[in-house]
Amino acid sequence: SQTIHQWPATLVQPVGSPLSLECTVEGTSNPNLYWYRQAAGRGLQLLFYSVGIGQISSEVPQNLSASRPQDRQFILSSKKLLLSDSGFYLCAWSVRHRNTGELFFGEGSRLTVL
């Protein structure tokens, strides 16, 4: 069966520090991968999605970046965090090349920037 792992679960970082959130998927190949952010009291916002290794699409310009060094690994990074980067970050995957877009989410990473 397919599983998705995301870490760390909780992170408290000072303004200006770097960030790295990691997500891996097991049990499937060639997944579409997504990074979402949920700010307090707001809906989910798509940050990045990837349809393959090294292929990243950015939905919202910001100081975050994403990378996909391996087929089932998706990393969200920042060189210098801002206060506005605080939020709940969710990694997700969906099956590619099928007429289904069901999303499978990781457990999320709660980031607090102080």
Added chain:
Amino acid sequence: KNEVEQSPQNLTAQEGEFITINCSYSVGISALHWLQQHPGGGIVSLFMLSSGKKKHGRLIATINIQEKHSSLHITASHPRDSAVYICAAGETSGSRLTFGEGTQLTVNP
């Protein structure tokens, strides 16, 4: 005006009640997703539908493409159903989904 609107924003029910959460969207879509977010933050996909009705256990999702409206129903609600329910509309893949802000459901015993 948001492209995806849910109502109500908050809903409190007694155990056993029939629950309905509504979602209206203004974008053209190929699929409508219903998601459940647990208190800890984790999100589970409940349904993805493009027409008609789907049922899974006590949960039923319907969509009316012409009216651009979808509903999520919970029969015989239970305290463990307490969660945030999120509607998302867009392309079949997850890359172009527009999310509603969610409905906080609390079911009291």
